[in-house]
Amino acid sequence: MSVTESKPVPNFIRNIIQDDLKTNKNDGRVHTRFPPEPNGFLHIGHAKSICLNFGLAAEFGGTCNLRFDDTNPTKEEAAYVNSIKEDVRWLGFDWGEREFYASDYFEQLYEYAIQLIKAGKAYVDDLSAEEIRQYRGTLTEPGKESPHHNRSIEENLDLLDRMRTGEFSDGSKVLRAKIDMGSPNLNLRDPVIYRILHASHHRTGDKWCIYPMYDWAHGQSDSIEGITHSICTLEFEDHRPLYDWFLDQLGIFHPQQIEFARLNLSYTVMSKRIFNQLVKDGHVSGWDDPRMPTLAGLRRRGYTPKSIRNFCDLIGVAKRDSMVDVAMLEHSVREDLNKLAPRVMAVLRPLKLVIKNYPEGQVEKLVAINNPEDESAGTRTVPFSRVLYIEQDDFKEDPPKKFFRLAPGREVRLRYAYIIKCEEAVKDANGDVVELRCTYDPETKSGAVQSGRKVKGTIHWVSAAHAIDAEVRLYDRLFDKPKPAAEADFHECLNPNSLEQLTACKLEPSLADAQAGARYQFERLGYFCVDSKDSGQGKLVFNRTVPLRDAWAKIEKMQAQGK
RNA sequence: UGGGGCGUAGCCAAGCGGUAAGGCAUCGGGUUUUGAUCCCGUGAUCGCAGGUUCGAAUCCUGCCGCCCCAGCCA
Helix, strand or coil: CCHHHCCCCCCHHHHHHHHHHHCCHHHHCCEEEECCCCCCCCEHHHHHHHHHHHHHHHHCCCEEEEEECCCCCCCCCHHHHHHHHHHHHHHCCCCCCCEEEHHHHHHHHHHHHHHHHHCCCEEEECCCHHHHHHHCCCCCCCCCCCCCCCCCHHHHHHHHHHHHCCCCCCCCCEEEECCCCCCCCHHHCCCEEEEECCCCECCCECCCCEEECHHHHHHHHHHHCCCCEEEEEHHHHHHHHHHHHHHHHHCCCCCEEEEECCCCECCCCCCHHHHHHHHHCCCCCCCCCCCCCEHHHHHHHCCCHHHHHHHHHHHCCCCCCCCECHHHHHHHHHHHHHHHCCEECEECCEEEEEECCCCCCCCEEEEEECCCCCHHHCEEEEEECCEEEEEHHHECCCCCCCCCCECCCCEEEECCCCEEEEEEEEECCCCCEEEEEEEEEHHHCCCCHHHHCCCCCEECEEECCCCEEEEEEEECCCECCCCHHHCCCHHHHECCCCEEEEEEEEECHHHHHCCCCCEEEECCCEEEEECCCCCECCECEEEEEEECCCHHHHHHHHHHHCC
């Protein structure tokens, strides 16, 4: 049984839900939500959360909301909500009619604040940001109460109303919860719940000039939506007592917050700050550069939604900080693409090869299998003629041990065609091999009686007269250190070879009308897709999604290291 | 030296007192007209030290290590 079909691996969140179901908590409802802030593009780390939230809901017959946590108008934009929706949809999830925004609840949240003030549990503070920081104390010393801590309920109500109507300037006042300045949990030292921000919001425009803080908005939004399990990342663990406190004070439906460890991937970075810098400094072409771990980047790189979902299943969910090997992600795409990508022949670094005894002008249409993993994919024909291109790597004048490809005097099979023998390597003035002169054995045509004759290697090729031109971009990891974020300066571990652009590639003619985004396996090389941005108008551009596993490369490396 | 978490093979990760799943990677071997795929095989006594128990990765105690928290960010 493949990983794809296997039962879900148990994890602590699923266990909690199963227990809740057993005790009929929430009347057996399971309702989750994915709550992105629309201030950037989604990345593979978000995918983990999306798959978790939508996956759990689906598994237990519940629903999952898409809720934008848009409480900070200075950082959020409508453009981001659109890209986020596109990405979630692309990943394969559907939130139906349940598209919500924290800003939908601004009025309700305000009413809740009034309720809190009336209960004597909140007050307006005039302290400056700097003063609040000083009053807060430190990790080891308790804070002290603000001089405005004991304002009357009436005064607080009046002040909050005037904050809302715009009477005060940014930063001049805040509304704070009245909890405990001596709490060892800093989140409970009278946290700010409203701040004044004369900024226009992408959805509410200029209706508001006070905006709720995350802690004030999140739990109440969960409650309003009837979320049963509010799943978030570990850094919010310290916020849970506050999450619970607000809900209890308000006496409203109380979802359960559960925290899990966010995804870390080796050789990659998951920080918006660094993404921004990479783009700004031109190290990548944009947020959707195929080297970026953003969903837009992975999509353009050729990753399938399914492969990302499988990856998220593969890595599991737990509370310990971990670093997932990027090889797992690569394995996930290969597994998926192996099943669905049509095979095709492409020569990336062409070397001319002439078959001396093949009739000039003759062309044969050879039958090739489109996908050995999928019989229904059928076959196609590929033209064969006297002059071909093969991969430069497939010839070595002085072949090392275990090199099963072409060399002077050696035989090799041309895939789907004949066995050929290298008779001569023609060199240019620099001594570089520029052409191979070979002979073929007409008795060895694929499928023919004697075609069973064994040779050690099979290589791919393309007929020179029929080949079409293309640009191929070979991508590698963006960073060459396993933990780029741990380096003092990530610039120093930028992989200088993360992109190699090959502009003289030769493809078999069937690729002439390859559509944007289409994925193929270039036999013996890897999986490639038609670039959705730069391809078109007579220009073909392919991105390498991931190379095939390469046993020869390993042998070569070993030989180079010391033999 | 406050609080909250976490420590099972190189990397993920099950396990919830009965004698260590699975995946990735690695290394062997088989099949193969992709050195691909596929198929076999290969490794841990569970951070350390004590204790409870017939029996502990699972319970208790004490250490050690790592992560998070002092935004009017989320």
